[in-house]
Amino acid sequence: MLNRALRTMEFDIIMKMDFSIRDLYEDMDRLHVEQSIGHRKSDSFTVYRGQGLVKTDFNQLVKTKCGLLSSNSFLSTSKNHNVSLNFARHSMLNSDLIGVLFIMTIDPSLSSTRFASIKNVSCHQTERETLVSIRSIFRIGHIKQIEHDNDRLWQVELKSANDADSQRHKFTERIRQRTMELTGWHGLGQLLIMINQFSKAEDLYKVLL
Incomplete structure (x- = not known):
């Protein structure tokens, strides 16, 4: 509910959850600092997120290829490729949505992407969940159709934007x-x-x- 409210700017919900959002952001910031200490570029890792995008948003994403993308909500991601792909497939049950699998390469040594592994506190530990924070910035990379006979299922590669x-x-x-x-x-x-x-x-x- 929180992610949807932030993404679609449902201000009545956001205001009611104001303190919860602040607490979550502060907790994430603390975990990010703890988990990023001593990391180098060679420690980059990949997480996945499957979701549905309305066609106008997907088309805008395609037009912005090679540009920058800033998240306006907390993003729940997984290190389990198949789990995330299933989320993307499931979103296609809504005929108005395009199923998108985001493949996100995160470099812990860069400040552009704030993240925290929450696998030890998540209700779904098999998903090896990583939470990506609001205002994280990615460079949009390759965008391609996953299945040749299905133009409603795509993958989008994202990488942490370089500090330089x-x-x-x-x-x-x-x-x-x-x-x-x-x-x-x-x-x-x-x-x-x-x-x-x-x-x-x-x-x-x-x-x-």
């Missing part, structure tokens, strides 16, 4: 400049207006009334 990536610096600096004077829920509303998300801004202000 000039495009990443421009991307994050642009966000910082836009948001440095914006605080609280009203600040978020102003940001949504800046990026032409007028209907979402209207939804937010209705909740704030």
Whole structure:
């Protein structure tokens, strides 16, 4: 429910879960620091996430190939390829969705991707779950159809954005400049207006009334 609310900007739910989100973010940050100490580039690992995307979002993703992707929600991922692929397949039961298997290569030595292994506290330990944090930044790589006879099942390769990536610096600096004077829920509303998300801004202000 939390992931869906963050992804679709359901502000009434987000506000009710505000403290839970902060606690989760702080716990993740602590675990990330603990689990990343001493890691080098050679310690990169791969996790998978299967989900459904509406066609407009999938088409936008394809257009952004080789560009940057920033997560706007916590992402539950697994080191089990088959488990994640099954999630992608299951999403196709909804005819409006494209099944997507994200193959995410995470470099613990880079600051662009915040993550924490939660396999020891997860209810599904066989999935070897890793949680990827909000605002993690990836470089979009190869996008291909998984099955030749099925144009609704795709895989997308993502890699942690390099700290020295000039495009990443421009991307994050642009966000910082836009948001440095914006605080609280009203600040978020102003940001949504800046990026032409007028209907979402209207939804937010209705909740704030």
